[in-house]
Amino acid sequence: MRAAGVKRAVLTLGALGILLYIGALLSGGYQQTLVADQELDVPRVMKRFHDLEATVNNLQDLKGDLDIYVKSLEEQNPGLRIARVRHDEQQGLAYARASGWRAATADVVAILDAHIEVHEMWAEPLLTQIKADRTVVVSPVFDRVNFDDLKVIQYQPAAHAFDWALWCMYEGFSPEYTKLGDGSLPGKSPSVMGILVAERKFLGEIGLLDEGMKVYGGENVELGIRVWTCGGSIEVVPCSKIAHIERNHKPYMPDLSPAMKRNALRVAEVWMDEYKHNINLAWNLPFENHGIDIGDVSERKKLRERLNCKPFKWYLENIYPKLDPWDNLLAYGGMKNLDANMCIDQGPVPGHTPIAYNCYYYGPQFTYYRENGELYIGGIKSHKYNDNRCLTDVGKKETKPGLYNCKEAMQKGMGIYWDFTQEQKMQVRRLEDGIGSSLRTLAGVAGGSDLSGDQGISLGATGGAGVVVMVMWSKIGPSPADQRMRMELDRLVSSCGAPLGQHHQDAGPQ
Ligand SMILES: [Mn+2]
Numbered sequence: 001m002r003a004a005g006v007k008r009a010v011l012t013l014g015a016l017g018i019l020l021y022i023g024a025l026l027s028g029g030y031q032q033t034l035v036a037d038q039e040l041d042v043p044r045v046m047k048r049f050h051d052l053e054a055t056v057n058n059l060q061d062l063k064g065d066l067d068i069y070v071k072s073l074e075e076q077n078p079g080l081r082i083a084r085v086r087h088d089e090q091q092g093l094a095y096a097r098a099s100g101w102r103a104a105t106a107d108v109v110a111i112l113d114a115h116i117e118v119h120e121m122w123a124e125p126l127l128t129q130i131k132a133d134r135t136v137v138v139s140p141v142f143d144r145v146n147f148d149d150l151k152v153i154q155y156q157p158a159a160h161a162f163d164w165a166l167w168c169m170y171e172g173f174s175p176e177y178t179k180l181g182d183g184s185l186p187g188k189s190p191s192v193m194g195i196l197v198a199e200r201k202f203l204g205e206i207g208l209l210d211e212g213m214k215v216y217g218g219e220n221v222e223l224g225i226r227v228w229t230c231g232g233s234i235e236v237v238p239c240s241k242i243a244h245i246e247r248n249h250k251p252y253m254p255d256l257s258p259a260m261k262r263n264a265l266r267v268a269e270v271w272m273d274e275y276k277h278n279i280n281l282a283w284n285l286p287f288e289n290h291g292i293d294i295g296d297v298s299e300r301k302k303l304r305e306r307l308n309c310k311p312f313k314w315y316l317e318n319i320y321p322k323l324d325p326w327d328n329l330l331a332y333g334g335m336k337n338l339d340a341n342m343c344i345d346q347g348p349v350p351g352h353t354p355i356a357y358n359c360y361y362y363g364p365q366f367t368y369y370r371e372n373g374e375l376y377i378g379g380i381k382s383h384k385y386n387d388n389r390c391l392t393d394v395g396k397k398e399t400k401p402g403l404y405n406c407k408e409a410m411q412k413g414m415g416i417y418w419d420f421t422q423e424q425k426m427q428v429r430r431l432e433d434g435i436g437s438s439l440r441t442l443a444g445v446a447g448g449s450d451l452s453g454d455q456g457i458s459l460g461a462t463g464g465a466g467v468v469v470m471v472m473w474s475k476i477g478p479s480p481a482d483q484r485m486r487m488e489l490d491r492l493v494s495s496c497g498a499p500l501g502q503h504h505q506d507a508g509p510q
Contacts, residue, residue: 066084067084070082083103085100085102085103087099090215092211092214092216092259093194093213093216093217093219094211094213094219095209095211097219098208098211101203101204101208101209106200107199107200107201108127108130108198108199109198109200109203110123110126110195111194111196111197111198112242113194115145115244115245115247116142116242116244116245117145117242117243118241118242118243119143119241119243121239121240122140122240122242123240125186125237125239126138126140126197127197129186129235129237130198130199133233134199135199135202135232135233136233136234136235137192137197137198137203137223137227137235138196138197138198138235138236138240139160139189139193139195139196139197139234139236139237140195140197140237140240140241141155141156141157141158141237141240141241142155142193142195142242142243142244143155143241143242143243143244144246145243145244145245145246146246147245147246147247148248150245152243155170157187157236157238158171158172158173158236159171159172159173159174159187159188159189159236160189160190160191160193160220160224160234161189161190161320161322162191162221162224163323163382163383164278164279164282164323164326164382165264165283165382166217166218166221166263166264166279166282167217168191168193168221171190171322173188174187183238184238184239186236186237187235187236187238188233188234188235188319189224189234189236190228190234190319190323191220191223191224191225192224192234193220194219195242195244196223206226206227206230206231206307207226207230207300207303207307209222210263210266210267210270210300212296212297212299212300213259213262213263213266214259214263214295215259215263216259216260216263217256217259217260217264218260218263218267219263221264222263222266222267222270222271225271225272225312225315226271226304228310229309229311229312229314229315230307230308230309230310231307231309257283258292262293262295264282264283265279265280265292265294266294266295266297266300267279269297269301270297270300270304271304271312273311273312273313274313274327275312275313275316275327278326281326281329281332281380284366321384322383322385323382323383324381324384326380328372329368329370329380330369330371331368331369332366332368332380333366334359334361334365334367335365336359337356340356342356342357342359343357343359343361343365344356344357344365344367344377344391344457345357345364345365346365346377346378346389346403347364349378352403352404353402354377354391354401354402354457355457356457363378363379364377364378365377366378366380368380368388369418372417373417373418373419374388374390374416374417374418375390375416375418376388376391376406377389377403387406387408388405388406389403389404389405389406390403390405390416391416392404392415392416393428393440393459395414398459399459400457400459401459402414415428415429415440416428418442425441425442426441427440427441427442428440428441440459441459442459
């Protein structure tokens with residue numbers, strides 16, 4: 001039955017090309033892409049490929065043994081033709097997938113991981129969408145297969161999203177979609193997780209994948225942004241299901257972050273316009289001179305120009321409004337008390353008490369200052385639906401500042417808006433209900449001479465004892481392209497130069 005179903009769909013649209021990407025191997029090996037142009041039993045073939053990957057454990061098995069296996073598949077399935085594309089060295093996921101696309105001849109290509117299996121009738125709902133609109137790129141819904149016991153856990157349909165570091169995640173579909181009340185309808189998605197099905201020629205017209213990316217990561221987000229801004233769309237199709245093994249590690253590299261950073265910086269440079277530095281922020285990289293070679297992006301920039309793609313701002317506003325644009329961020333870095341030579345730190349987690357600590361400028365000391373006066377310690381969230389941890393003035397009687405989710409702090413009437421100018425004392429703004437009825441200053445490090453342990457931070461009335469100078473630093477230099485950042489790293493170690501600016505005058509809790 002399912003063979004007939006697939007064939008019917010295939011007859012409508014021509015042969016269904018299946019690209020299978022077999023991951024690069026442990027020892028920095030090469031990658032292979034199998035391309036099957038066939039009109040037979042897609043699920044069965046997929047399963048065979050999956051079995052193949054499961055049994056292939058070293059490079060040798062992917063040489064002669066693979067040839068024999070491919071041949072036996074063709075013999076068992078007359079009409080099936082499998083082309084294998086072999087690379088002599090590791091080329092990265094985007095390149096490997098693109099080379100499979102180049103070898104394909106069918107009207108539609110499916111780019112899949114090797115460690116998946118498809119459910120019955122997975123192809124038809126995808127092909128239906130593509131037949132109606134050749135510019136739509138579709139993804140099935142992935143069930144999760146445990147890597148250890150191979151149990152299948154059903155996943156609900158969801159949009160494929162990402163954060164500013166370009167890690168992917170699931171998100172609910174839009175409210176408009178939910179209102180329709182029909183969970184079988186395809187839902188719009190800002191990106192794809194990686195697996196995708198598209199009209200072959202359309203995928204080529206819009207630039208396939210960024211083959212300048214290395215190893216792993218980011219190529220799916222690049223595709224998502226590109227498809228949307230250059231005239232296409234992306235849908236997750238609930239009626240199409242596959243099962244995907246979530247591996248406990250990726251075999252091609254023990255630490256993916258160097259490749260992720262590089263690839264993300266390429267996406268930023270080509271597609272993100274005035275928002276590109278958010279990638280640096282998310283990865284804590286200097287805006288300039290970050291020392292990461294991103295390769296040549298000139299061809300990708302030309303592609304964007306040639307396709308006359310919309311600005312990234314349009315994408316943020318219309319396609320991915322849940323992503324916080326971080327456009328009202330004035331500064332980030334660490335915040336140092338010059339007198340005590342210590343930095344503000346989020347303190348123990350779980351917990352709500354920031355501390356003064358020796359400056360080391362890693363995650364727990366990352367500080368973000370927003371135009372509205374909010375000041376986050378210990379990180380900033382990529383999505384509007386996630387709350388940040390605000391430095392708060394808990395109340396008049398409490399002399400220690402707190403660290404609470406901003407919305408929660410607001411509801412409880414705590415002071416979360418701070419006036420800060422470089423080299424000045426930092427004050428929480430007066431609130432109506434009497435908290436901070438006189439402006440209170442973040443001040444004082446208890447036992448300031450002892451720098452060995454956790455130190456208290458306190459709040460005092462303006463002009464009172466313990467007024468300190470706070471310094472915010474940033475790893476980035478001032479960039480004409482981005483006036484948000486006005487501080488320099490060298491001021492951290494030298495004499496803390498120019499003031500941050502007068503930004504606080506027109507800011508406030510509107
Ligand atoms: Mn995978």
